[in-house]
Amino acid sequence: MNLYDIEILNNLFNTNLYKKVSIKHINDSIQYVIYRNKKYELQGKLSSKDSEQLDWWKLTDLNTNEKLYEIQFHFNGEKNFKNQIKSFQDNKLDTLKSKFFNKNIENKKITYNFYTPITFNFENKLIVNFIYAFQDKNLKIITKQNIELKRNNKNYYFFSTDLTKNMKYFTAVFTEREISKSSNKIGENYFFVKDSVN
Numbered sequence: 001m002n003l004y005d006i007e008i009l010n011n012l013f014n015t016n017l018y019k020k021v022s023i024k025h026i027n028d029s030i031q032y033v034i035y036r037n038k039k040y041e042l043q044g045k046l047s048s049k050d051s052e053q054l055d056w057w058k059l060t061d062l063n064t065n066e067k068l069y070e071i072q073f074h075f076n077g078e079k080n081f082k083n084q085i086k087s088f089q090d091n092k093l094d095t096l097k098s099k100f101f102n103k104n105i106e107n108k109k110i111t112y113n114f115y116t117p118i119t120f121n122f123e124n125k126l127i128v129n130f131i132y133a134f135q136d137k138n139l140k141i142i143t144k145q146n147i148e149l150k151r152n153n154k155n156y157y158f159f160s161t162d163l164t165k166n167m168k169y170f171t172a173v174f175t176e177r178e179i180s181k182s183s184n185k186i187g188e189n190y191f192f193v194k195d196s197v198n
Helices: 006-012
Strands: 019-025 030-036 040-047 053-061 066-075 080-089 100-106 109-115 125-135 141-147 156-162 169-179 186-196
Touching (some): 006 066, 006 080, 080 186, 156 169
Antiparallel strands (some): 019 030, 030 040, 040 053, 053 066, 066 080, 125 169
16 A cells, blocks of 8 residues: 555664754754765654654755655654655655645635555555544534545545634544455555644
8 A cells, every 4th residue: 555665764764874963952852853874864853852753854865955755753642653754756745655634724614635645456445434523722522523535536535524613623533444355465544633723
């Protein structure tokens, strides 16, 4: 399912394989750090306490000055994982090889689009599960549902609903599983969304 090699990405974003060239202290607990080796520049936020990578990180090819990847790290209470992966070709986002989501608010409707890599193997079975909740300013749950999303005629899934005044926060878990009919192997794309509506 994944068109990016996760082991290669693990090495490319492994700060131990780079030399630290710049540190900016954002506050007592977060640093913004730039790393380099002979080929790449890696930069993003780092926890001062345990050196965990936080939020969005960017990888750039030093020879061409082209952006290759942007990855959002998210801690789910157990481990730090790559929540969103944006792949770039000629400094342009390649949506067919990326895993990310975006939001649009228009005409009192809110829409989230979930992009996942396409394998073009239509013999495999896709199962998509989507659990979401909206909360008010006091974090009281207004609505919560578990629904199945379908891919539209482009390369993303979308969720859209009417926006009300008391909707302040949106939380969701998106899971896409691809089951190979020939080998029964399972590939998975997973997102965690925690967003302010306005």
